[in-house]
Amino acid sequence: MEFLLAKYNYWFYILIMMVGFYAMISKNNLVKKMIGVSIFQAAIILFYVSIGAKRGATIPIIEHGHDAVHHIDPTAYINPLPHVLMLTAIVVSVSTLGVALALISKIYAKYGTIEEDEINEQLTDV
Amino acid sequence: MESVTSIKPLLAILTSIIVVVPILLSRKHPNVREGWSFLAGFVKLAIVGSMVPLVLKGTVIEYTMIEVVAGVALKFRVDAMGLLFALVSSTLWIVTTGYSIGYMRGLKEHSQTRYYCFFALALSGTIGVAFAANLFTLYLFYEILSLATFPLVTHHQDAEARASGRKYLTFILGSSIGLVLPAMLIIYNITGTLEFSNSGILSAGMSKGLMSVLFFMFIFGFAKAAVMPFHPWLPAAMVAPTPVSSLLHAVAVVKVGVFSIFRVVTGIFGIDNLRMFELGTALCWVAAFTILAGSLVALSQDSLKRRLAFSTIGQLSYIVLGAALLSKQGMTGGMLHILMHAFGKITLFFCAGAIFVATGHKYLSQMVGIGRRMPVTMTAFFIGSLSVIGFPPTGGFLSKWYLLLGTLEADQPLMMFILLSSTLLNAAYFLPIAYKAFFCSDEEAQFEQKIDEAPIWCVAPLVFTATVSVGLFFFPQPFLDLAKLAVQGFTGG
Amino acid sequence: MSNLQAPILLVTIPLLAAFFAALGGMLHRKISFPIALIAIILSFHQSIIVLLKVVNDGVINYRIGGWMPPFGIEYVVDHLNAMVLVVITFVSLISIIYSKLIVERELPDKIPQFYTLYLLLTTGLLGITITGDAFNLYVLLEISALATYALLALGKDRALISTFNYLILGTIGASLYLLGVGHLYIATGSLNMADLFRILPSLSGNSAVMVGFILIIVGVWIKMAFFPAHGWLPNAYTYAPSSSICLIAPLMTKVSVYIMIRIMFSVFSAEFTFANIAWQTAVVWCSVIAIIGGSLQALAQRDFRKMLTFLVVAEVGYMVGGVWLANEIGISGAILHILNDALMTLCLFLVAGILIFKTQRHQLMDFRGMFRKMPVTMGAFIIGALSMIGVPPTCGFFSKWYLIQGAIEAGRWEFMAALIFSSLVNAVLFFRIIEIGHFQHETDSHDHAEEKISEAPAIMLIPLVVVAIALVVIGLYTNDIVTNVIQHAVPVL
Numbered sequence A: 001m002e003f004l005l006a007k008y009n010y011w012f013y014i015l016i017m018m019v020g021f022y023a024m025i026s027k028n029n030l031v032k033k034m035i036g037v038s039i040f041q042a043a044i045i046l047f048y049v050s051i052g053a054k055r056g057a058t059i060p061i062i063e064h065g066h067d068a069v070h071h072i073d074p075t076a077y078i079n080p081l082p083h084v085l086m087l088t089a090i091v092v093s094v095s096t097l098g099v100a101l102a103l104i105s106k107i108y109a110k111y112g113t114i115e116e117d118e119i120n121e122q123l124t125d126v
Numbered sequence B: 001m002e003s004v005t006s007i008k009p010l011l012a013i014l015t016s017i018i019v020v021v022p023i024l025l026s027r028k029h030p031n032v033r034e035g036w037s038f039l040a041g042f043v044k045l046a047i048v049g050s051m052v053p054l055v056l057k058g059t060v061i062e063y064t065m066i067e068v069v070a071g072v073a074l075k076f077r078v079d080a081m082g083l084l085f086a087l088v089s090s091t092l093w094i095v096t097t098g099y100s101i102g103y104m105r106g107l108k109e110h111s112q113t114r115y116y117c118f119f120a121l122a123l124s125g126t127i128g129v130a131f132a133a134n135l136f137t138l139y140l141f142y143e144i145l146s147l148a149t150f151p152l153v154t155h156h157q158d159a160e161a162r163a164s165g166r167k168y169l170t171f172i173l174g175s176s177i178g179l180v181l182p183a184m185l186i187i188y189n190i191t192g193t194l195e196f197s198n199s200g201i202l203s204a205g206m207s208k209g210l211m212s213v214l215f216f217m218f219i220f221g222f223a224k225a226a227v228m229p230f231h232p233w234l235p236a237a238m239v240a241p242t243p244v245s246s247l248l249h250a251v252a253v254v255k256v257g258v259f260s261i262f263r264v265v266t267g268i269f270g271i272d273n274l275r276m277f278e279l280g281t282a283l284c285w286v287a288a289f290t291i292l293a294g295s296l297v298a299l300s301q302d303s304l305k306r307r308l309a310f311s312t313i314g315q316l317s318y319i320v321l322g323a324a325l326l327s328k329q330g331m332t333g334g335m336l337h338i339l340m341h342a343f344g345k346i347t348l349f350f351c352a353g354a355i356f357v358a359t360g361h362k363y364l365s366q367m368v369g370i371g372r373r374m375p376v377t378m379t380a381f382f383i384g385s386l387s388v389i390g391f392p393p394t395g396g397f398l399s400k401w402y403l404l405l406g407t408l409e410a411d412q413p414l415m416m417f418i419l420l421s422s423t424l425l426n427a428a429y430f431l432p433i434a435y436k437a438f439f440c441s442d443e444e445a446q447f448e449q450k451i452d453e454a455p456i457w458c459v460a461p462l463v464f465t466a467t468v469s470v471g472l473f474f475f476p477q478p479f480l481d482l483a484k485l486a487v488q489g490f491t492g493g
Numbered sequence C: 001m002s003n004l005q006a007p008i009l010l011v012t013i014p015l016l017a018a019f020f021a022a023l024g025g026m027l028h029r030k031i032s033f034p035i036a037l038i039a040i041i042l043s044f045h046q047s048i049i050v051l052l053k054v055v056n057d058g059v060i061n062y063r064i065g066g067w068m069p070p071f072g073i074e075y076v077v078d079h080l081n082a083m084v085l086v087v088i089t090f091v092s093l094i095s096i097i098y099s100k101l102i103v104e105r106e107l108p109d110k111i112p113q114f115y116t117l118y119l120l121l122t123t124g125l126l127g128i129t130i131t132g133d134a135f136n137l138y139v140l141l142e143i144s145a146l147a148t149y150a151l152l153a154l155g156k157d158r159a160l161i162s163t164f165n166y167l168i169l170g171t172i173g174a175s176l177y178l179l180g181v182g183h184l185y186i187a188t189g190s191l192n193m194a195d196l197f198r199i200l201p202s203l204s205g206n207s208a209v210m211v212g213f214i215l216i217i218v219g220v221w222i223k224m225a226f227f228p229a230h231g232w233l234p235n236a237y238t239y240a241p242s243s244s245i246c247l248i249a250p251l252m253t254k255v256s257v258y259i260m261i262r263i264m265f266s267v268f269s270a271e272f273t274f275a276n277i278a279w280q281t282a283v284v285w286c287s288v289i290a291i292i293g294g295s296l297q298a299l300a301q302r303d304f305r306k307m308l309t310f311l312v313v314a315e316v317g318y319m320v321g322g323v324w325l326a327n328e329i330g331i332s333g334a335i336l337h338i339l340n341d342a343l344m345t346l347c348l349f350l351v352a353g354i355l356i357f358k359t360q361r362h363q364l365m366d367f368r369g370m371f372r373k374m375p376v377t378m379g380a381f382i383i384g385a386l387s388m389i390g391v392p393p394t395c396g397f398f399s400k401w402y403l404i405q406g407a408i409e410a411g412r413w414e415f416m417a418a419l420i421f422s423s424l425v426n427a428v429l430f431f432r433i434i435e436i437g438h439f440q441h442e443t444d445s446h447d448h449a450e451e452k453i454s455e456a457p458a459i460m461l462i463p464l465v466v467v468a469i470a471l472v473v474i475g476l477y478t479n480d481i482v483t484n485v486i487q488h489a490v491p492v493l
Helices: A002-006 A008-026 A030-052 A081-111 A116-125 B008-018 B020-025 B030-050 B052-056 B080-106 B112-131 B135-153 B159-191 B208-221 B233-239 B242-269 B271-276 B279-299 B304-325 B328-359 B375-389 B395-409 B413-438 B456-474 B479-491 C006-027 C032-057 C079-098 C100-106 C111-130 C134-153 C159-188 C193-203 C207-224 C232-238 C242-267 C277-299 C304-324 C328-359 C375-389 C395-410 C413-439 C458-476 C478-489
Strands: B003-005 B060-069 B072-078 C060-063 C074-077
Touching (some): A008 A030, A008 C159, A030 A081, A030 C159, A081 A116, A081 C134, B008 B020, B008 B060, B008 B112, B020 B030, B020 B112, B030 B052, B052 B080, B060 C395, B060 C458, B060 C478, B072 B080, B072 B112, B080 B112, B080 B242, B080 B328, B080 B479, B112 B135, B112 B242, B135 B242, B159 B208, B159 B233, B159 C395, B159 C413, B208 B242, B208 B279, B233 B242, B242 B271, B242 B304, B271 B279, B279 B304, B279 B413, B304 B328, B304 B395, B304 B413, B328 B375, B328 B395, B328 B456, B375 B413, C006 C032, C006 C060, C006 C111, C032 C060, C032 C079, C032 C111, C032 C478, C079 C100, C079 C242, C079 C328, C079 C458, C100 C111, C100 C328, C100 C458, C111 C134, C111 C242, C134 C159, C134 C242, C159 C207, C207 C242, C232 C242, C242 C304, C242 C328, C277 C304, C277 C413, C304 C328, C304 C395, C328 C375, C328 C395, C328 C458, C328 C478, C375 C458, C395 C458, C395 C478
Parallel strands (some): B003 B060
Antiparallel strands (some): B060 B072
16 A cells, blocks of 8 residues: 555556557547547656655755855755656647647548548448 | 689679670670670680689689678689589580570570570679689579579560479579578588688588588579479479570589589588588488489470470489599599580580471470481480480590499499489480481371471581580590599598 | 767758758749758768768767756767668668659649658658767657658558558657656666666666666557557558658668667666566567568568568568677677668669659559569669568678578577578569569550650669669678678677
8 A cells, every 4th residue: 555655646647648548549539549649648747747746845946056155955946857858748749739630630631530430431442 | 722813703704794785785786796795705715714724733713802791702713623614604605605596586586685685694693603712602693693594584474484484483592592591601600601611611520410401401402403302493494495495404504503512512511521421322312313213204205305304303413423422533423424414415405496496396206207307406416315325435424434433432332223224214215316316217207308407506506516525525624634633622632 | 079060960950951941942842852952962971971980980979069968968979870870861862862753743732841841850860860868869759750740641542541540659659768768767867878878787676777678668669660569550651652751661660770779788788688588589589470470461462562561560570689689790780781671671662662653553563564664673673672582792681691690699590580481482572573574564565666665764763773783782891881880889798
């Protein structure tokens, strides 16, 4: 039990990830699949953000950072690096979503549907 | 042994690759085109011939192009055995070019330019194999030859050619990729080299099982030698135009196969190793089986070219047997047989082609009394038969003589018996053809008593090769010297 | 820090050119091609400079903006990625020249967009290869992936839906990679590859590191279509426009293999990666299945493009298996195969592109009569095919040589058998096409007008011929490439 509680953030990200994964593989609707992909990526973003967090720490804006008089205690500030990385990752996931939606709209224009089974039916007919 | 560096072996190979360009450029002018083929043939023969005096002195001519993998280079080495083979193939190329002119024009064949181009390329492959200094170089040219001959075998581009082409490639390419390549790589892995050496590169410390497996991977992998059961491509390849069958499937391709076996036996495994593991004897039996089976099947063939094909299968195994005997005389005989069989068999193929050009007949049952119409051709056929059977005074007698001596030297009387019985079989399937051509009653004869030979371009080459077959009996030099010299190297003195 | 700016220039030139190609395209659609071409020529030039510098002086470290690692992003060029960089820029250069006419015909109203995406894809691939930062690699991986999705989706038929499937799987792969990097970051607090390499050995046995390793490797495998995650590739590549597939097919999988090698040996260490023998065995078996399965699937295809895509899957098996043989020869073979396979895949896809350009079709049957109509194209096709089969002296033979040597060394006979098997199947595959081209004429042969040569335009033909020649030249210089470049890229085991 302690094992579960101590690292609860990991359990949550795995849970969210699996929700996304489930949507990706089992949904028939292409937009829903993409929602699954977004959830999957969001889970990873949450994971990164959570690893930067520290109990009782504050945002990493350091006052008097440049004078040597003040001692800076690293435990008082959360780690900013994962957050910064995730800014980039969010951009990446948004662009992926954009490309995917563009594809879906093209698919809709071509097949008149975004349900995977109906598209497959049309493809096998031809 | 002394060695000299010279670019000559490379030049000999390149001549027939380079000549493809002028052949292609002069495709609109057949006479000019064939002129180029002849020119290249004579240049090649001159280059090869110019190396004879040096090699006879016991010198080895080497040329290294480039090291492709650590310890393995694209490298040529001209020694007595390689030179013997190169001399035979480049001489016969010129003869065959002449014959091709008569045959291809006589039958108005299509795509003649393509034909001459790939013929030249195939010759480069053959000479490359002859001069290869290591197994890698040999394999490279072996494959070039396989690929260059495919368009020749399938020249007619009809359904039959296609089926035969498939069979040809399946056996030739399949066995070389499936058997020779892995065997070669395993040997490289064990020894770190692929260089042919007179005493072999494998050490005696190897296990018998591995050595035997590798040995037979090579023997069967070189399917061009048509050791049974890897022979069916040879009769199938007879769909090719006759000049192709004659040069490639009586001389270049099949002899490349047996030559490769000779090289591997002597240069990779080494005679001593094979003796120790009794692999020579095992190979003797494989060869003996092929000799007898090939001759027996030949007896029952009605198509002249197919009969010749099965005869070739049997005769090739004579050469393999020569290598397998691992005795001085036997190997000399095997090497000489490369030469003697080449001249004898090419004569027979030329005759088959000449008959086809003149009469359109392919089957023996249609050739009764043909001597009345084509006496010159059939006389040459008779001489060729004698040479392949091994009757004096033809060159074939010499090689068989040495082979028989070899069986005695190797203490294999059973092999001697097999050779002799095969000689009888050879006589049984060849002599009736010549006999029926000349001696038959008027009712049986299918031809008028009027001489009507094939074009001069067809007849002249076959007269030439028949004459040489006889000539070689009286003047076997320098070939005999070369063969003896080569064997001296392998057996160490 | 050295004042050599080439590492950053070769990535930023195509990146900036992408903007200019888009902007210039708004003014006039013909401007974007010269911009893209010049950018890629410059980038190619820079990559050559980098390669020579690395070969002469050793590893280059370039700190972007002068920030010290591990805080700033560092570009590291060693022998491995110097070679891959040249491959990428070379392929990119060849196919941009080649595809000019195809783009104008296939996508007349989207020319600027095409070149923008093309440049971005090149940038992404170059960035992946040159970066020394694990997270930066992820970003560039997705840049190239997004450009690929867009380029693939321009195709016909099922292109849209198969690209969508690729997008889903590709995103999963990249996400797993990102997650793995996160685990490494937790354990080490660093993202710089060299830094990670320093820290990780002290954390052996840490489960987060282990999980991170597995996630990264699995993610990369999905990206490179390694069995069993290969399903997306054949459809996505078959229906792609031939303008972009010549860039994507040769490079995407190869760059993924590069990432795998980089992660295995430069982030983790060889000892860590190969600590578990059971995994090695499992991965080698997966690659055996990929090779055999890919070859057999290819055999079942009637569509030339689709056949090639299955061969790409099999070739991925070659490389992954070679690396996981866990010995220096096998890894050398895999790295050599990155170079060789990129070129031979390129060669064959160029042929496919020409076929589509001339006939609008890409079934195997569309090769009929091609030897007559397009002799140059078919000549290049044969060289590419021989390289795929592994016939010397084409380069495909030599990577196979190293891979098989590695397999023998590691005692993994199953891998050796798979390689030989795939050679045999490839021989069948390509000779089937050669047969179609050789035997079947488009119409009845009495129509002599159709025997005219009708080659593709020079702008498509010259790149193809250059690649075909490169296949042979690289094959002959294998030893130089291995001793000067690849040997330094292989970890000491």
